[in-house]
Amino acid sequence: MPPSARTLLARTLVAAIGVAALAAVPLAAGSRDAAPPSGAVLVQLSQPPTYPALASERIYFVMPDRYANGDTSNDRGTAVGDRSRTGFDPTGSGWFHGGDLKGLTGGCTDPVRGLQRVKDLGFNSIWVTPVVGQQAVQGDSAAYHGYWGIDFTDVDSHLGGADDFRAFTECAHTLGMKVILDVVVNHTADVILVGGAFIGPDERPYRDCKGKPFKASTYAGGTTFPCLSPQNMPKQATLIGTDRTAKKPGWLNDVTAYHDRGDIDFSSCSDVCFEQGDFYGLDDLFTEQPRVVSGLAQVYGDWIKRYGVDGFRVDTAKHVDRAFFGAWLPKIRAAARAAGVQDFQVFGEVFERDTTTLAGYVRNHGIPNVLDFPLQDSLDRFAGGSAGARGVAGRLSDDDYFRLPSGVAPAPATFLGNHDMGRAARMIADQAPGASDAQLLQRVLLGHSLLYLLRGAPVVMYGDEVGMMGSGGDKAARQDMFPTQVPDWQVEKRLGSPAIGKGSSFDVKGNPVGEHLRVLGRLRDEHPALSTGSTIVRLADSTSLVVSRVDGAAHREYVEAFNGSVKAVKVTVQTATPEATWSPLLGTAAAVSSGSDGTLTLTIPPLQALLFRAEADLPVRAVPAPVVKARPDTLSEYFRVTATLKTLDPSSVSFATRRVGKAWMRVAVDDGAPYRAFLDPKRFRRGERIEVVAVARGSNGSTAVSPVVVATPRP
DSSP states (O other): OOHHHHTGGGGSSTTOTTTHHHHHOOOSOOOSSOOOOOHHHHHHHTOOOBOOGGGGOOEEEEOGGGTOOSOGGGTTTTOOSSHHHHOBOTTSTTSBOOOOHHHHHTTSSOTTTSTHHHHHTTOSEEEEOOOEEEOOEETTEEOTTSOSEEEEEEEOTTTOOHHHHHHHHHHHHHTTOEEEEEEEOSEEOSOSBOOSBOOOTTTSOEEOTTSOEEOGGGTTTSSOOOOOOGGGSSSOOBOOGGGGGOSBSGGGGOGGGBOOOOBOOTTSOOHHHHHHSBGGGOEEBOTTSHHHHHHHHHHHHHHHHHHOOOEEEEETGGGSOTTHHHHHHHHHHHHHHHTTOOSOEEEEOOOOOOHHHHHHHHHTSOOOOBBOHHHHHHHHHHHHTSSOSHHHHHHHHGGGGGOOTTOBOOOOEEOSOBTTTBOHHHHHHHTSTTOOHHHHHHHHHHHHHHHHHSSSEEEEETTGGGTBOOSSSGGGGOOOSSOOOOHHHHHOOBSSSOOOTTSOGGGOOOOHHHHHHHHHHHHHHHOTHHHHSEEEEEEEOSSEEEEEEEETTTTEEEEEEEEOSSSOEEEEEEOSOOSOEEEEEESSOOOEEOOTTOEEEEEEOTTOEEEEEESSOOOOOOOOOOEEEEEEOSSSSSEEEEEEOOOSSOOEEEEEEEETTSOOEEEEEEOSSSEEEEEOGGGSOTTOOEEEEEEEEOTTSOEEEOOOEEEOSOO
16 A cells, blocks of 8 residues: 555544544643653553453354354245245355344343353453345355345344344343444445456546546545536446345435446455456445445444444445445444443454554554454464464564553453354364364364464354364355254364354353363453553463563562473563563463563463463562664555663553644553564655654653653654
8 A cells, every 4th residue: 555545644633543633632831852741641641451341252253144043934024925035045155044133132141042042252342243124146146144235224033123133232232242243344245246357546537517627535524525427437338127226224325425437356466456346246335435434324323323333343444435434434433322322432444464554544544443364374374283482483573563642551352263265163173183082172272272362352153162164265154053954064163163064053062162262262361461461472482482571550460371282382581570480370280380580481382372460469569761763664665663661561652743833742651571662754844853752661651761762753
């Protein structure tokens, strides 16, 4: 992505999420000399990061059609005929199978076939694929997955009705679980006939209803937009027959509400192509238009109002325009507050494995949180044995690219596999060729230990807990929990349990994966540091990863140790807690003790994870003044500011900048070494000199300020 694209939103007010504090929220009046902040300014700057509610969630991801069939009368929706009309064929992997919302809710508190089962597995949130009305059939497949929306005002008839979704959300809330609804803002079902290769704006610009060309990006995120007419769109879009009124609400039937540029070519697409092209032929919404933004806010705000859902997972978030989230999210959050949902959480699907590119969607597009594809790749490789721990450690360190003036710590949704790429066991197995079944099981348990003990909100796909592996991604990863009629799935290999045959996965008892998830869920419940504690990587090499998690409120340190090799390893690591006994909380290990210098020696069994808790508080230490350096980053287009602290004390460091004659502005807060902040050079004038300072805060609340450094982010 070119730098100009990444900084477009800096020109708009609403899109400056995480940049607002830098640009518009002065902490106090500044001076023209090089004096560091003091007094009330220092107090405000020194505040440690906060963690979003998402950080404490453990999310069970489910496709209702594949979970449980609670009402066979809705298997075919409202249609009559064969699968080409109804979409229903329980013997085919790409068709509706009959699962529904009534089946997902079950008896609610029934521990075997009610939602209570999910709660008992240790989850406190449930994410469901879109439940809006679908175009049942497209091509040679059906919309069982929920991503071909056509009626955004109602529940799809294959899944039941509004009362069924309400009963599901009410049951979840009764059980203390949050409901995360999958939503699509990028596209609708493929109803409009456009087709063909993408035609870009250089070749065929947008023209208003009078034929005058314009750039859509000029108006993105705003309140006005040129008038449009179907005949002046880049490609002539056609609706035929009943398709003219098929979508709800009615504004979705207007062809000028879509980009009308043709299909994305994923092998040679530009940024504009990714944002304005049809995703696999699906009708791409013209989200630069304020009426489309408002329409989507009204549609999804109504789902919050009617059902009290607690958050959204946003599908294909990468493919909407850069200003969309800055304009749409405030409306969604206002709807949530009006519905009594005060801490509405949103995370987006941005399929990017490059961390700095992924961070750009948070920094510049205004997506508050994302699915962590880079970490998924590193965890699977480490757990599978194809790579050491340095990739995992590097990804944790790269959280600094996501740190913003708001002070909200990165807490992305984390996962090992999903419904698109393949299940967790399959993804790890692909990194462990030749592994025996017993070893593969150990590796998958190790993968889930990493997922739960490291920062972020762990997401587990339905069926993983009963050993489902699948044979690949997409349709090959979406097996039935209830008795399946797909022949291949009846004999498909499972991990820790035999092939299911014609049985029900709800009758599978004691699968090691499910039992391990229960243990890990309890640990996160009992020890908040595993969700919201700061992260300090102590060791990362070819076999081992050792991480400290620190509970700042309780002044207590935890140590997590992971061994990705088939041999036991002995490691000695530095901790912040000297002369302490460390009690084991997970794994086959006895209590250990740290020396007077805080060093801790551990023996990590093969393919295992260990968790220890110090039985002594962190010592009281005064935090020293940090030393600041500022220079261009070697891995990105950003300007990197680094602070070093000569202390063992777990600390946080706030970074602030000041333009000449202006006030100190916080730019980031980091609670785990290496302490870093990243500035976007494009937000400064060429040759502009700024003052930079770091404020350290120790675990005992003491503070210290670095000398002021003068830097030029944009030479």
